[in-house]
Amino acid sequence: MRGLGGSYRARDAAGLALCSLSLLGCVLGFRGEAAFFGEHDLSQTEELRISLPDTPLSIVACAADDAQNCPPALLYDGRWLSVAGSRADARADAATPTLRFERDDGFATLAAEVPLAVDGAVDLVMGQLQLPDDRHIDARTGVGDVSVRGTEASVVVDIDVGDVEIRGADGGLAVRTGQGTIDVVTPGHAELRTGAGSVQVEQSGDPRDLTVQTGQGSITVTVASDADIDLSVRTRGRIVVRTPSITTVTSGRFERRNGNGSISVVLDSPAGDIEVRSVDPG
């Protein structure tokens, strides 16, 4: 990772004025910012784990077979934000933390290294990450929306709070968010869980296994086909199924097995509405 030096912006005057007027108290200081970008070789890497503190993640996969425009490398940019008691400290603190890339055979990690001296006083804001589409991705963060587009390999997303948007993940998909919506269009099998938020998923390829759980929120599923589906739906809310061979409006629990039942679709929500459609409306 290379830094682009430190820049700073002065304290928010309006906020400071309000803070000073508040009866509770306030803190006087400065904000700092340091931009960075990084490039790491992924030629021997099959799977990349991105494990970062609270930050949005936007991952774009390029076509691995287009070596001209898609080098076997991880490219990214971003910036560190800081708060400090002086301008010099704000600038220095923003430039102190780093992103650390390590590789072990076919597995690589990208993680943040924040010294204790500035831990709690800096915040990471990632820009876009780019890598070839045949690398498996495992993305983890605390608070931050995650977007993954174009990956043909598998994708795993595990975050505490944030919305998740996936386009691709042909090799399979697993998503967990503590709070946030999930929006997926994938040809692969998928296992999606959110503590609070709605889920919208569309199977864009052949029929695949699908499991969706929400703590609270609706589920909307568009299956590739209902020919060999083993459908299990459970919610206290409304259940609406409209596929070529299944049509029902009910609530509580609904199960249907078509053909050999080799494609398992399990949808579970305590109270949210669940709707199942088909790519081919019949």
Add this chain to the structure above:
Amino acid sequence: MLRAAWALAGVLGLAPGSSEPSDGPPDGPPDAPLGLSERASAGEGLREPVSTREAGVTSADAAPGTTGLGRLVVGPGRPGVLHLVDAGGHHVATVSLRPEGRTVVEIPPGRYTVRDAEGATVASVEAETDQVHAVELPEAWQVEPAERSRASGSDGPSAPSPAVVTGPLASPDAPPPSEVELVPRRRWARWAAPLLSAVVPGGGQALNGQPGRGLAIFTGTVGLVLGTVAVWGARDPAAGATPDDPGPSNAREIVRLGALGGLGAAAGLLYVGQILDAHAQAVDRRPPTPRRRHVIALEVARFSTVGFAPGQPAYDLYSDWSLAIMGQLVPRVTLGISDLGIKLARHRRMVTVQAGARAAYRFFDRGRVWLAAGGGVLLQGTRANAAATPLVDDPDEPPPSAERALSMVPYAHFDARLFLLDRWSLGLVPRVSLPLWARRYRGGRSLPRYGTTFELGATLGVYF
């Protein structure tokens, strides 16, 4: 003077366990309450303060009926003279204390101050219509049981001491009790009232016979708690999650955080205060006498400030719970160990241990209000797991070790305290501090060095 004109004092020598008059009034029938007969004459024309006189009392004397007056029972106590002064500062009655008996004074309802011959306040008491209240004298005015026994000339086994009844005076039509029994205010209420207030704010006040006060406290406490919860719930847990999303405005966030801290502190102070108040009201309703000559004081404090934070949201509420043990070296000067606390964070398994030293000078202490100013230094030691662990252990490299950091935060503060009981106070403590290194808070958050910090503390203190 009007109160003084209405004041009637009867000195009633109560023979323990006896229904016989010991010092019968020379001019009153045994079944006619002396106080009542005197009140009648006083109400017709007395305009001067009436001194108490000694008189006997019989069982019938305890059933004066509904008089519209309140009764105060004083003593027994060391021989001396006490003066009753009403809320307007007018002298109402003079009470001669005796070690062998109690003195009962009938006076119009209201709050009175009991003063000694030099004019110093001995106690305060509230007289209520048709109620009997005991005036609790300080230890200096109380007599030992043995001394009381000698004074009453009792050589045999001591008879049970008469006590003071708190409650309505009996109806004149009611049959006279066979024995005068005066017992203190409900002793169980001293603990039941605060316990009930701890469970249901205001419940203790209602138990003490102050339903209006209890309802006001209940409404206020519930309102503050609900307000705190509502303001806390107004936060956006996903703030900063979406790229380029500015999130809530800085002004809105500062106002929200300020309200959160202020409401939380107010709710806490009111909650604790009403528990202390329930105890105070159950014991007696005199103003507290703060322990100026205390040796040790224990204080629990919560300091809060709205500080800036990196990223979004751009501001955060930094709260710090701590404990202080302060000693009073010389009158008005305190010095001790302060800011004791531990802060934990799951992040990197961070542990921060905090302690400090503080000195303060109390420059004002009148009535129930104390004002002090001082300063101190807060020290922090923090341990956290290594910032990053290597993907592959390198046998040639030592494993990453935990990181440690120290911090020092000098500060100055102003301390305003209000005593609700003789030993218990609530306080507000504005404080300004300057961290010389990053100051740690709960959850791994921190304020940077040189970040001048203005805080407001809410404290609960107990004095020994």
